Amino acid sequence: MDANELLSWARGPGFDIALTIFVAGMLLRLLEILALGKKPDLSPPRGSGPKGGAATIMTRMLPRKQVFDKEPLRIINGYVLHIGFFIVLFLYGPHIVLFESFLGFGWPALPSGVIDAVGAITIVSLVAALVLRLNNKVLRFLSSRDDYVAWVVTLLPVLTGYLAYNHLVAPYTMMLALHLLSVELLLVVAPFTKLTHMFSFAMARWYQGYQAGRRGVES
Amino acid sequence: MDDLTLSERLRQRGVSRRGFMKFCAATASMMALPPILIPKVAAALEQARRPSVIWLSFQECTGCTESLTRSHAPSLEGLIFDHISLDYHHTLQAASGDAAEHAREEAMKKHWGEYLLVVDGSIPLGENGNFSAIAGISNLEMLKEVAEGAAAIVSVGTCAAYGGLPMANPNPTGAVSVEEIIKDKPIVNVPGCPPIPTVITGVLAHFLTFGKLPELDHLKRPKVFFGQNIHDRCYRRPFYERGQFAETFDDEGARKGWCLFKLGCKGPTTYNACATARWNQGTSWPVESGHGCIGCSEPGFWDAGGFYRALSLPFTDVGETILTAGAAGIAVGAAAAVLNKKTKSDAVNNRETITIKDLEKES
Numbered sequence: 118m119d120a121n122e123l124l125s126w127a128r129g130p131g132f133d134i135a136l137t138i139f140v141a142g143m144l145l146r147l148l149e150i151l152a153l154g155k156k157p158d159l160s161p162p163r164g165s166g167p168k169g170g171a172a173t174i175m176t177r178m179l180p181r182k183q184v185f186d187k188e189p190l191r192i193i194n195g196y197v198l199h200i201g202f203f204i205v206l207f208l209y210g211p212h213i214v215l216f217e218s219f220l221g222f223g224w225p226a227l228p229s230g231v232i233d234a235v236g237a238i239t240i241v242s243l244v245a246a247l248v249l250r251l252n253n254k255v256l257r258f259l260s261s262r263d264d265y266v267a268w269v270v271t272l273l274p275v276l277t278g279y280l281a282y283n284h285l286v287a288p289y290t291m292m293l294a295l296h297l298l299s300v301e302l303l304l305v306v307a308p309f310t311k312l313t314h315m316f317s318f319a320m321a322r323w324y325q326g327y328q329a330g331r332r333g334v335e336s
Numbered sequence: 337m338d339d340l341t342l343s344e345r346l347r348q349r350g351v352s353r354r355g356f357m358k359f360c361a362a363t364a365s366m367m368a369l370p371p372i373l374i375p376k377v378a379a380a381l382e383q384a385r386r387p388s389v390i391w392l393s394f395q396e397c398t399g400c401t402e403s404l405t406r407s408h409a410p411s412l413e414g415l416i417f418d419h420i421s422l423d424y425h426h427t428l429q430a431a432s433g434d435a436a437e438h439a440r441e442e443a444m445k446k447h448w449g450e451y452l453l454v455v456d457g458s459i460p461l462g463e464n465g466n467f468s469a470i471a472g473i474s475n476l477e478m479l480k481e482v483a484e485g486a487a488a489i490v491s492v493g494t495c496a497a498y499g500g501l502p503m504a505n506p507n508p509t510g511a512v513s514v515e516e517i518i519k520d521k522p523i524v525n526v527p528g529c530p531p532i533p534t535v536i537t538g539v540l541a542h543f544l545t546f547g548k549l550p551e552l553d554h555l556k557r558p559k560v561f562f563g564q565n566i567h568d569r570c571y572r573r574p575f576y577e578r579g580q581f582a583e584t585f586d587d588e589g590a591r592k593g594w595c596l597f598k599l600g601c602k603g604p605t606t607y608n609a610c611a612t613a614r615w616n617q618g619t620s621w622p623v624e625s626g627h628g629c630i631g632c633s634e635p636g637f638w639d640a641g642g643f644y645r646a647l648s649l650p651f652t653d654v655g656e657t658i659l660t661a662g663a664a665g666i667a668v669g670a671a672a673a674v675l676n677k678k679t680k681s682d683a684v685n686n687r688e689t690i691t692i693k694d695l696e697k698e699s
Contacts, residue, residue: 119555121635124605125651128641132650136657141665148669149676210579211648214598219655226579289565290605290634293647 120291127297135301142308147316155324162331169330170323176336177322191249194242201239205232205275229282236279243272267310273299342544343382356382363541366534366613367550368560380545387544388443388451390482391425394475395468395502395511396457400493401427403530423451426470437471444485452543453486455479455514458495458502462510479517488522488549489514492536494632497525497556504638515556524549525556529632532613535561555635557607566603566629569611572596590626600644601628608633 180192206212210226217223247268250256277299281292307313329336346356360378369377393401422428423443424436431439443451460467465476483489491514494500502511515523526536539558542550550558567573575595582589582596606629610621622629631637641651
């Protein structure tokens with residue numbers, strides 16, 4: 118298949134299929150969790166559940182000292198890769214055009230040189246995440262195929278985007294097509310791996326924070 | 337073939353030796369040849385006799401021919417073009433009807449195996465090729481016949497090179513490109529809708545100088561002209577890098593000459609020389625005139641999602657896809673929730689109580 122045809126497929130049917138699976142799959146997963154429900158708690162509340170839930174969504178963004186001291190590198194790397202991924206995804210001009218198309222509003226883009234540098238840092242950070250995972254015996258033992266699949270499909274869009282922008286490995290048209298295809302792979306895989314945390318993190322934190330808040334304890 | 341060499345003809349036309357050498361230097365630089373080869377280009381062009389060229393026009397709009405003939409006369413490129421022996425071109429030649437076809441047959445017979453075949457327009461294969469015919473001969477038949485005796489073929493314009501507009505969805509005539517039909521001849525594609533005149537003359541000059549076609553890329557385009565994309569050579573590139581885009585064709589950004597990416601510019605995926613060679617004697621080119629590149633020299637450009645749709649956007653409306661998929665997701669999610677609840681209540685209902693006694697029995 119010629120690069121132009123591949124790009125047309127990726128921008129056409131490929132994207133529609135991937136986005137449909139992503140949205141439907143993600144809703145399916147989230148609804149399944151929500152529908153589990155919870156048993157009514159008949160004890161008198163000693164604190165506010167919603168307050169605890171809302172607070173926990175925010176506080177879990179920050180590291181806990183005891184955890185941080187144990188493995189500072191892994192925690193910092195976690196921040197680098199998440200923030201890096203957010204910057205390249207949401208602050209690159211051509212990406213904003215996509216969000217604008219369905220949100221109806223846009224926001225200013227960062228210079229592409231900055232995106233380029235952040236992209237490179239994100240790639241290094243993702244590689245570091247894998248190395249740290251493999252070097253930690255407990256973590257390695259706990260890792261399943263799911264974790265490695267999630268790592269690959271997260272790395273590919275950043276890597277192909279970086280290669281496309283810098284005209285490396287393949288001509289731009291081909292690399293752009295591969296970039297879009299890798300994003301589509303991420304969209305298809307995300308609902309069925311731990312990548313669901315991109316949405317479910319808030320639900321999980323709310324649940325835990327709510328339980329603790331209601332009992333009047335710290336979560 | 338004419339007995340005069342190219343340099344003799346040029347001198348007859350009043351072109352000085354100095355003028356000729358300047359043209360050779362310009363041609364060499366356009367073809368990205370090292371300066372050391374300029375004398376070789378000059379020597380070859382001086383000695384060149386008029387090669388016979390047969391130009392076949394099939395399913396096309398004559399825009400390619402317009403592009404060539406409207407090229408700033410009387411330039412040296414124009415003279416070079418005068419000095420090929422254009423033995424058949426049914427738009428430009430004086431003869432018509434049988435006389436024209438006769439001229440073609442004559443030229444083919446006389447220069448069998450040596451002439452250059454230039455094709456513009458695609459070839460329809462539908463209805464046994466009967467969608468387009470010249471003098472009762474279908475395009476398909478004529479192409480095969482003329483290609484057989486050609487030294488090389490130059491497919492001029494996107495239609496001849498990749499099928500172009502006639503091949504656009506739903507391709508009612510079953511149009512195909514030249515290379516889909518002719519497999520045993522050297523072919524060079526000079527795509528564009530229309531292609532840049534100097535690129536055509538450059539390819540011909542290369543053929544005259546070296547007796548062979550220039551180095552081609554994977555789409556059979558001369559690398560010297562199609563080696564880089566428009567985006568990389570665009571003078572508006574700095575605005576792209578800074579994230580400054582025109583949002584409409586008459587907003588502040590457009591007036592300031594910002595990047596046209598958001599307005600659908602296909603510069604990043606289009607390989608052509610417009611940004612460097614430019615049009616109309618170097619006057620301007622599409623992006624400079626304020627309109628994004630439409631990618632006219634790329635295969636399938638007509639079906640690439642629309643000229644005004646940004647390259648980073650999918651072909652269909654994202655919002656609609658999200659809503660449809662969202663509705664489906666909620667339906668499937670609700671069904672799954674009901675199913676899960678049932679599984680759970682079934683498990684509760686069918687639970688067998690295990691007593692200490694049972695456990696003791698097991699062990």
